[in-house]
Structure formats: C-alpha cells, structure tokens
Amino acid sequence: MKQAYDVVIVGSGVAGIAAANTLAGHGLEILVLDENPHAGGQILRQHCRVTDGFWEFDPRLERSGRTVSTQKIVQSLRPVRRPKGITCVHQARVLGIFSDRELLVHVPDPLCPGGSGPGCVLEIDAGYLLLATGARERFLPFKGWTLPGVMSLGAAQILMKSSGILPARHTLIAGTSPLQTVLALEILKNKGNVTAILDENPFAKKLGLLPLLKHHGFLAGEGAMQMLGLLIRKVRFRQGVRVVEARGKNELTAVVTADLDRKGNTVPGTFQTYPAEALAVGYGFCPNIELPVQAGCALDYDADRGGWVVRVDHALETSVAAVYVAGEITGIAGAGKSFVEGKLAALSILEKLGKKTGPGRYAQKLVRMQKHQLGYAAFLNQLCQVPASAYETIDDDVLICRCEEISMGEIRKQIAKGFVTTGSLKKATRCGMGRCQGRVCQPVLFDILLALTGQTPDQTASPSFRAPVKNVPMAAFLHP
Amino acid sequence: MDKEKNEVKTRFPLIVVIGGGVIGTSIAWHLAKKAAQVTLIESLDLASGSSGACDGLVFMQSKKPGIHLGLAMESLKRFHLLKKELPVDIEFRQTGGRVIIQTPAQYPAMEKFVREQKDIGLEVCLMDAKQTLAAEPFLSPDIYGSSWSSLDAQVNPxxxxxxxxxxxxxxxxxxxxxxxxxxxxxKNNRVTGVATTQGDIPADLVVNAAGAGAGRIGQMVGIDLPIAPRRGQIVVTQATRPMISSCMISAGYIAVKYDPSLAAEQGEGMSMEQTDNGNLLLGSTREFAGFCRENTLSGIRRIISRTTEVLPALKHLQVIRTFAGLRPYTPDGLPILGPVPSLEGFFMAAGHEGDGIALSPITGELMADMVLGQKTAVSLAPFSPDRFISQKGQAHE
Incomplete structure (x- = not known):
C-alpha cells in the first residue's frame, strides 16, 4: 500500500466496482477500500467470494435499455484479472476523513509492518475521492425490539447468504420494506418456514404508488411474481398491520400486531398475537452519510430519497472539491442507480484529470439512465415511510438508543425541555454516544424529532459524526 | 461619581451574555438567580464548543499555587452546592486525583511543587510507586510514584x-x-445592544464569554485581547468496568501547562478519567492550529501512546470516538475577567484555557456580582483585561 493515490474509492459494492472498472486503463493509481472480507457490498455479497482478482460488469448491461435491474446486474457480473494500477484492500475501514482528502484508515494485520492482531491505522492521501458507502436499514422501534430473535430483514438475509444459517425454524416477517418478499422466498429456498408476512402497507397504498414506477414496469411485474410464488407456497400474508410488541423473557416467543387505519395509525383493540421464534423486520434504508459528513460535504434532506443525502452537482461532485459520491448516498434507489452513478462519477473524475473518456453521447446516455433510476427512488422510499404518528405513539419504556440505554420517555422529556436539534438532543440524552456511534438510533432519533416537534429537517439540523466512525482497537494506533 | 451614575442607569439593566459554553451559562444562571434580566446568545447549540469537547477534570493539583489555585479551591467548594441546585445530574464526584511521576527527574520537581501547594493549604501528599500501585493496581509498574489529593474531582462538562x-x-x-x-x-462609548441573526437585542451590559471565539467578539468593538484557540484532542474508549478509581494527569502535563516551550522535550503529558458511564476520556494535546477542530492521527497517537504507557490495560479497549476542542489560551495562563476600559458596559469572561470547567462555578458567581456592581467574594483585579490592554499602549487609566 502506498501513502497516496490518484483516486481512492471507498466501498466496493455495485457503485464502487462500476467506478473502478471505468477508471481502470488510464494509467491511474487507484485504491479501492472495503470493510467487508470480499467485494460486492450488500447486493453482490455472495457473488464476489474470491479475494484475489477483480470484478466487472458485462458491457452489454448498460446497452440493454433505459433502466438496469438488480437481476441483470447480478447476472452480468464476471471475474477478471485485476487491472494494472488498481489496489484493493478488504477489511479496511475508513475511520475518518480530514481536510484535503486525507483518509484515516484501519487496515488488517497483513498490511502492517511486523503487526499481530489489532491491525494498524494509516493516513492515505486521495487526489480524488469517490465515496460509495451505500445504505443501511432503517428501524421503527417497538416494545421488545431489542430481544434476541428480533432482527432486521437484511441481517436475516446475511445470515443465510454468508453463513448458510436460517434465522429460525419459523420466521415472521414484517415492516414496510420490499425486502420482505425477497427474504421470504430466500427462507423458503433454504427450506425454512415463514410463519407470515405482516406487511404494514395496505394494498391501496401500493396501488397508489404504482404510477411512480413508469420506467420500472418490470419491477411491478417482479413484485407480482414474487407474491404469486409466496401464495403458491401458502405463505400467510396480511397487509395493513404493524408490529407493536415483541414478547419473550430472554428471547422472542411471540409478536403482537395491531391493524392500521387508512392514515397508518394503529386501531385500538385490534391486537393479534403470533407465536414466533424469529422476527425479521425492516423499514427501508438510510444512506451511510458518516464519511461524506466527515469530509465536509453538504447534505440535503429529501424523504423521497431516504432522508439526509449528499448534495451533488450533475457530475456527482459534492460541495467539497474533488470529493465525489455515487450510489445510495445520493438517494436510495437500488442497484441500478448505483451502477449508473458509479460509472458517471468515474467519468467525471477522468474528465477532470484530462483523460479521454470516449464520446460525450455515452455520458449523456448515463445521465438519462440516472434520471430514470431516480424515479424509482420516490416509489421505494414512499413505500417504506411510516407516518409521524408511528413515532408519536412509541411507548415511554421503549429503548431508542441500545448502546446507552436511552428510552423514548427520556427523549420526550428532553425534547419538552427545548432540546430540539439533532446535536442538542444528543448532548442532553447521550442518545447516539455509545459504541455504535448512533448508526442504529441516529436516523430514528431524527424522525422522532421531526414527528414530535413538527419542525422542518433544516431546523432540526443534520447530524455530525466524529472519527472513528466505527470502533477501532486502541492498540491499532500504537503501530509505528 | 461615574459609578453613581451607572447605578442609577442600570437598576434594571438588560444584560446579554455571549456564549453558550460552561462560562456563559454559569454567568447567566448566577445573574438569573439574582433576578437580573439576562439573555444568553449561542451561535450553535449549548456546549457545542470547547465545553462539549473536553474532559471533566476538576483538578486542584494542576493549578499554579497562588491566585490561580485560590480561585480553583473557591470553585471546588461551590460544586458541592451545584450538585443539589442544578436541575441536571452533573455527575460530580470527588474521586481524588493523582499526578503520575514517570521519570526519576520528575520526582524532586514534584516534591517542590507539592511543598508549595501544601503551603497554600492544599491537602496533597507524595506517594512512591508501591503505594501508588496499591491504590491503582492497573497502573504500569514502571511508574516512579504519584502525588495524591483527595480534593480533586470530576464532573460531566x-x-x-x-x-x-x-x-x-x-x-x-x-x-x-x-x-x-x-x-x-x-452609543457615546457605551454598549446599547447586540445585533444578531435573530434581530437586534437591546443591552445595557454585554458579557463576552465566547471562549476561543472571544477574541473575534472583542474585535467587533475594537478590543484586541490575546485570546488564541489552542486545540485539545481527546480520545474516548468504550464503556468498561472500573479501571481507575481517581482521575489522573502526568507530571509532564503540569510542566507543559506553565511553560509551553517544554512541550517539545516533555511532550504534552496526559490526562485520564473514567466517567460515570464507564467510558475513559483520554487527553490531551495542546496545539496552536488556528480554529481547526479536526483531530489528527499524530495527535490521537500521542494521546494513546502516553496513556497506555501509564495504564497498559487500555490496549485491550476500543476507541469509540475522538474529538477536539478549542481552549481559549491566554499568554499568562489566567482567564480575562472584568470590564473593558475603552467601552462602558462591556465585560470579558474568557480565556480559561483548560480550566473552564473547573473554574466555571466561581467565574459565574464573581462575574454576576461584578456586572451588577456588587462586591465580589474574591478580588478580580489580577484577572482584569487591563493587564493586556496596557501592554499594547492603548487608552488606559
């Protein structure tokens, strides 16, 4: 590893791989950093199991039409010999970004001189920086959501994809995320049982959102096919219900739901109890903005794009010169947008560096594709949204910050005292000051603030993050 | 004669305090308790500057024997009352504090320092390595001893x-x-109000408690005071079981505090405390880096190597956060407290550097008394802004 690179790409999911491919072959020194043991990110996790070498997408992928589906992306991924000039480091965690694109990176032991165990922390200078840090799942806390056996939809998927383990013999699936049906099929494929899918979204809401899919008709078809598959397998399916409690002493044994009215408020007296060994629940996604915030990038709040997203110009450059972003952190819209933006950001960087990038028509086509992909963002994020009342009705004894054990009651109390900005509420409650640095509770806390105060996102103010954005062993700093 | 005129004019003075850090809020609280009409202005959120990016040491042993230590001891007394009076649990604990001696050369220097502190009435004693390790078994066996005072305390800033x-x-x-x-x-060399992003706020008296930013506020009215931002970085570990029972600094810390030229050879020393929550706060650096609040790898490394040297068990913990605050530095290490001669109604209350938390209770009380024209419990003459203004040859009585 060197101390400086022409381009550093953080994240080797769909956007990161697409960008690295586009940047290759121009005589640049490129570093790709990823915190996972393999490339691929969330979507291509189980398809990128070989560490030596590199990945690219079949060039026919982008010629195939106006939009790019996840399925096509997965199918067109193929291993290649690592291009000259590209260095990939896995299990490398970018802990922070200082001025002038200086990255603080925790790398595993083999890369540390004479190291054993905790790895070491290095500073790496990026001529151009491309952040493709992806997204994580969003939660709506309910009573008992911290019980063992309650997990996110994504966590249940990772269990199966990475470790070949079922969440439990019988799994209950809930939330608002379209991952619900994907997970159910995955569980059935692995010979597990799905007790029921408890979809919060009533059929009418889904129908109402369909016009947003005008460029993605195939997705509606895909969804219908998935539903059909589940119906054939006789999976119980309920719509318009919300999980209000997970019960159990030391682990999950039952889940309580309530029916929702047309506005998405729970209807009193409609509780139903389901026995359950595992509950997989998810409420969509939020962008991983810790690193762009560290780099000083300006944010915008847009609920239709998943909350706080990084502000970019047409070339995907952020408010900080020479820092580019691609994929979910400019708006949650799935793999297709990540693919297109990874390419676009790479082309922008090549252009800035005075490299020949082929005909301008090509870039224009990508920009058109990017626009189409954004149409899907509104559909996806509106589908996953819950009304403000869902936050207003969280019981006082529900934990919001798991690390610091801060309850909803404490948060309510401090909001009433006037701590109504993201930063001040964090100071007053310690919510988000624990080991996970707010990765889980920070987006929830923000939604609670909006719901309880009626303020605008800008009044509430975007969150700040300090290095290290993820825990790092003390001993890693003791390396020379 | 002048004084009389002022008193008539300011019977119900409108007071504006600039700065929502520990000094500004303390002054506002003390003024409000006296039923004064006070408005506190903060550019961001409360405790978003140095007061939210520091450790919570209320250390007596680190203060220079003399007026500085005297002020700190008065402040300490008030913490006990604050614990009861304030509507928030301030997590004040008199854990006692230790100055760790790491080289044989530091031992005689600390002996002398302890003698001087004892003379002024500070309860402090010197311990050898064996005694120190008996009290704090996780410390490195390589230390040479420590000085101990049961008065030292910590608080959640x-x-x-x-x-x-x-x-x-x-x-x-x-x-x-x-x-x-x-x-x-x-108007006529007198404060009449403060212009803010929320409109004009009328004021008869303005207190500049803007910490490291106090210099900039002063410049708005042509007052040039030597308050400079001095960056202090802190490293936070995960919460863990009790590892140390008292707060600690190293003898090197004391040396550098009073003689910055020693920083190169002695390093900046170190400080450690374990909060009620179980996190260890490890400090610190003392750097002049303008208004930059970023951490640096070299700063984090220095802190971690110095603290793990004293407390090797730290190596097994995780770093969960780092931050940096801008301590308001003054050339003589003392805060600037008092009226500014060139502008009537304008008071300074800044420049505490790393002592703001420890000195905030007494600063708030004394400033409130002074601003309202009442007698102060401790003379503030040694802290007057005059000491810097006269040096610059500006108008001065």
Whole structure:
C-alpha cells in the first residue's frame, strides 16, 4: 500500500466496482477500500467470494435499455484479472476523513509492518475521492425490539447468504420494506418456514404508488411474481398491520400486531398475537452519510430519497472539491442507480484529470439512465415511510438508543425541555454516544424529532459524526 | 461619581451574555438567580464548543499555587452546592486525583511543587510507586510514584453546561441558541445592544464569554485581547468496568501547562478519567492550529501512546470516538475577567484555557456580582483585561 493515490474509492459494492472498472486503463493509481472480507457490498455479497482478482460488469448491461435491474446486474457480473494500477484492500475501514482528502484508515494485520492482531491505522492521501458507502436499514422501534430473535430483514438475509444459517425454524416477517418478499422466498429456498408476512402497507397504498414506477414496469411485474410464488407456497400474508410488541423473557416467543387505519395509525383493540421464534423486520434504508459528513460535504434532506443525502452537482461532485459520491448516498434507489452513478462519477473524475473518456453521447446516455433510476427512488422510499404518528405513539419504556440505554420517555422529556436539534438532543440524552456511534438510533432519533416537534429537517439540523466512525482497537494506533 | 451614575442607569439593566459554553451559562444562571434580566446568545447549540469537547477534570493539583489555585479551591467548594441546585445530574464526584511521576527527574520537581501547594493549604501528599500501585493496581509498574489529593474531582462538562442553562431558564433567563452575533451596538462609548441573526437585542451590559471565539467578539468593538484557540484532542474508549478509581494527569502535563516551550522535550503529558458511564476520556494535546477542530492521527497517537504507557490495560479497549476542542489560551495562563476600559458596559469572561470547567462555578458567581456592581467574594483585579490592554499602549487609566 502506498501513502497516496490518484483516486481512492471507498466501498466496493455495485457503485464502487462500476467506478473502478471505468477508471481502470488510464494509467491511474487507484485504491479501492472495503470493510467487508470480499467485494460486492450488500447486493453482490455472495457473488464476489474470491479475494484475489477483480470484478466487472458485462458491457452489454448498460446497452440493454433505459433502466438496469438488480437481476441483470447480478447476472452480468464476471471475474477478471485485476487491472494494472488498481489496489484493493478488504477489511479496511475508513475511520475518518480530514481536510484535503486525507483518509484515516484501519487496515488488517497483513498490511502492517511486523503487526499481530489489532491491525494498524494509516493516513492515505486521495487526489480524488469517490465515496460509495451505500445504505443501511432503517428501524421503527417497538416494545421488545431489542430481544434476541428480533432482527432486521437484511441481517436475516446475511445470515443465510454468508453463513448458510436460517434465522429460525419459523420466521415472521414484517415492516414496510420490499425486502420482505425477497427474504421470504430466500427462507423458503433454504427450506425454512415463514410463519407470515405482516406487511404494514395496505394494498391501496401500493396501488397508489404504482404510477411512480413508469420506467420500472418490470419491477411491478417482479413484485407480482414474487407474491404469486409466496401464495403458491401458502405463505400467510396480511397487509395493513404493524408490529407493536415483541414478547419473550430472554428471547422472542411471540409478536403482537395491531391493524392500521387508512392514515397508518394503529386501531385500538385490534391486537393479534403470533407465536414466533424469529422476527425479521425492516423499514427501508438510510444512506451511510458518516464519511461524506466527515469530509465536509453538504447534505440535503429529501424523504423521497431516504432522508439526509449528499448534495451533488450533475457530475456527482459534492460541495467539497474533488470529493465525489455515487450510489445510495445520493438517494436510495437500488442497484441500478448505483451502477449508473458509479460509472458517471468515474467519468467525471477522468474528465477532470484530462483523460479521454470516449464520446460525450455515452455520458449523456448515463445521465438519462440516472434520471430514470431516480424515479424509482420516490416509489421505494414512499413505500417504506411510516407516518409521524408511528413515532408519536412509541411507548415511554421503549429503548431508542441500545448502546446507552436511552428510552423514548427520556427523549420526550428532553425534547419538552427545548432540546430540539439533532446535536442538542444528543448532548442532553447521550442518545447516539455509545459504541455504535448512533448508526442504529441516529436516523430514528431524527424522525422522532421531526414527528414530535413538527419542525422542518433544516431546523432540526443534520447530524455530525466524529472519527472513528466505527470502533477501532486502541492498540491499532500504537503501530509505528 | 461615574459609578453613581451607572447605578442609577442600570437598576434594571438588560444584560446579554455571549456564549453558550460552561462560562456563559454559569454567568447567566448566577445573574438569573439574582433576578437580573439576562439573555444568553449561542451561535450553535449549548456546549457545542470547547465545553462539549473536553474532559471533566476538576483538578486542584494542576493549578499554579497562588491566585490561580485560590480561585480553583473557591470553585471546588461551590460544586458541592451545584450538585443539589442544578436541575441536571452533573455527575460530580470527588474521586481524588493523582499526578503520575514517570521519570526519576520528575520526582524532586514534584516534591517542590507539592511543598508549595501544601503551603497554600492544599491537602496533597507524595506517594512512591508501591503505594501508588496499591491504590491503582492497573497502573504500569514502571511508574516512579504519584502525588495524591483527595480534593480533586470530576464532573460531566456537558451536563454541567446544560444544568446551568436549564437552571437559568427556570429563573426566567432567555436562551437563544442558533443565534449568531453580527455586531455590538454602541452609543457615546457605551454598549446599547447586540445585533444578531435573530434581530437586534437591546443591552445595557454585554458579557463576552465566547471562549476561543472571544477574541473575534472583542474585535467587533475594537478590543484586541490575546485570546488564541489552542486545540485539545481527546480520545474516548468504550464503556468498561472500573479501571481507575481517581482521575489522573502526568507530571509532564503540569510542566507543559506553565511553560509551553517544554512541550517539545516533555511532550504534552496526559490526562485520564473514567466517567460515570464507564467510558475513559483520554487527553490531551495542546496545539496552536488556528480554529481547526479536526483531530489528527499524530495527535490521537500521542494521546494513546502516553496513556497506555501509564495504564497498559487500555490496549485491550476500543476507541469509540475522538474529538477536539478549542481552549481559549491566554499568554499568562489566567482567564480575562472584568470590564473593558475603552467601552462602558462591556465585560470579558474568557480565556480559561483548560480550566473552564473547573473554574466555571466561581467565574459565574464573581462575574454576576461584578456586572451588577456588587462586591465580589474574591478580588478580580489580577484577572482584569487591563493587564493586556496596557501592554499594547492603548487608552488606559
């Protein structure tokens, strides 16, 4: 590893791989950093199991039409010999970004001189920086959501994809995320049982959102096919219900739901109890903005794009010169947008560096594709949204910050005292000051603030993050 | 004669305190308790500057014997009352404190320092390595001893600041956060108001408690005081079981504090405390880096190598956060407290550097008394802004 690179790409999911491919072959020194043991990110996790070498997408992928589906992306991924000039480091965690694109990176032991165990922390200078840090799942806390056996939809998927383990013999699936049906099929494929899918979204809401899919008709078809598959397998399916409690002493044994009215408020007296060994629940996604915030990038709040997203110009450059972003952190819209933006950001960087990038028509086509992909963002994020009342009705004894054990009651109390900005509420409650640095509770806390105060996102103010954005062993700093 | 005129004019003075850190909120609370009409202005959120990016040491042993230590000891007394009076749990604990001696050469120097402290009435004693390790078994066996005072304490600086602010609010103070000062209005060499992003706020008296930013506020009215931002970085570990029973600094810390030229050879020393929550706060650096609040790898490394040298078990913990605060540095290491001769009604209350938390209770009390024209319990003459203004040859009585 060197101390400086022409381009550093953080994240080797769909956007990161697409960008690295586009940047290759121009005589640049490129570093790709990823915190996972393999490339691929969330979507291509189980398809990128070989560490030596590199990945690219079949060039026919982008010629195939106006939009790019996840399925096509997965199918067109193929291993290649690592291009000259590209260095990939896995299990490398970018802990922070200082001025002038200086990255603080925790790398595993083999890369540390004479190291054993905790790895070491290095500073790496990026001529151009491309952040493709992806997204994580969003939660709506309910009573008992911290019980063992309650997990996110994504966590249940990772269990199966990475470790070949079922969440439990019988799994209950809930939330608002379209991952619900994907997970159910995955569980059935692995010979597990799905007790029921408890979809919060009533059929009418889904129908109402369909016009947003005008460029993605195939997705509606895909969804219908998935539903059909589940119906054939006789999976119980309920719509318009919300999980209000997970019960159990030391682990999950039952889940309580309530029916929702047309506005998405729970209807009193409609509780139903389901026995359950595992509950997989998810409420969509939020962008991983810790690193762009560290780099000083300006944010915008847009609920239709998943909350706080990084502000970019047409070339995907952020408010900080020479820092580019691609994929979910400019708006949650799935793999297709990540693919297109990874390419676009790479082309922008090549252009800035005075490299020949082929005909301008090509870039224009990508920009058109990017626009189409954004149409899907509104559909996806509106589908996953819950009304403000869902936050207003969280019981006082529900934990919001798991690390610091801060309850909803404490948060309510401090909001009433006037701590109504993201930063001040964090100071007053310690919510988000624990080991996970707010990765889980920070987006929830923000939604609670909006719901309880009626303020605008800008009044509430975007969150700040300090290095290290993820825990790092003390001993890693003791390396020379 | 002048004084009489002032008193008539300021029977119900409108007071504006600039700065929502621990000093500004303490002054606001003390003023509000005296039923003064006070408005506190903060450009961001409460405790968003140095008061929210520091450790919570209330250390007596680190203070220079003399007026500095005297002030700190007065402040310490008031912490016990604050614990009961403020509406927030300030997590004040008199854990006792230890100055760790790491080289044979430091031993005689500390002997002398301890003697001087004892003379002024500080309860402090010297311990050899064996005694020290008996009290703190996790410390490195390589240390040479420590000085110990049961008076030293720690507090949660954020809670302290929020406590002052909420206490002030209860006493009808107005607190405006996210409000930036744009200028100070004056008439006939007298303060008349403060221009802010939320509009003009009329004021008869203005207290500049803007910490490291106090220099900039002063410049708005042509007052040039040598308050410079000095960056202090801190490393936070995960919460863990009790590892140390008292707060600690190294003998090197004391040396550098009073003689910055020693920083190169002695390093900046180290400080450690374990909070009520179980996190260890490890400090610190003392760097002049302008208004940059970023951490640096070299700064984090220095802190970690110095603290793990003293407490090797730290190596097994995780770093969960780092931060940096801008301590308001003054050339003589003492805060600047008092009226400015060139502008009537304008007071300074800044420049505490790393002592702001420890000195906030007494500073708030004395400033409130002074601003309202009452007698102060401790003379503030040694802290007067005059000491810097006269040096610059500006108008001065």
């Amino acid at each position: 954020i809670n302290l600041t929020l406590g002052f602010a909420l206490g002030a609010k209860k006493n009808h103070a107005r607190i405006l956060t996210r409000t930036k000062v744009l200028g100070i209005h004056t």
